Amino acid sequence: MLGIQLLIVSLLSLVVSIWESRVAVTFFMGGMISVLANLWFALVVFRPPLGSPPGRMLVAFYLGEAGKIIIVALLFMLAFQKVPWVKEMTMGLVLLTGFITSQLIAWIYPLIKHRPGAN
DSSP states (O other): HHHHHHHHHHHHEEEEEEEEEOHHHHHHHHHHHHHHHHHHHHHHHSSSOTOOOOHHHHHHHHHHHHHHHHHHHHHHHHHHHOOOGGGGGGHHHHHHHHHHHHHHHHHHHHHHSSSSSSS
């Protein structure tokens, strides 16, 4: 799923770069905030081997989710502090749009991949 997120965010950014490079970079940054946070979550949650005690798996899930929230907050803060044009309202919305797009992919892709009749 992370690969699909990265692919779609990259393709959309590439298409947008035809018209405006700052918008494309900002959209890509927003998408990458989501991808990196989801990567952290996946690494932490899937670390315990299959058959681990449920308590250990639950702790991994909570650590993964807490880390994901912290990563999202820190990366948004960094984007707003270090990239001057992101402070413009329009670009801030583009950053958020990239993030939301990537999140929607993370929610919708499993539903499409595992729908009845799909291989």
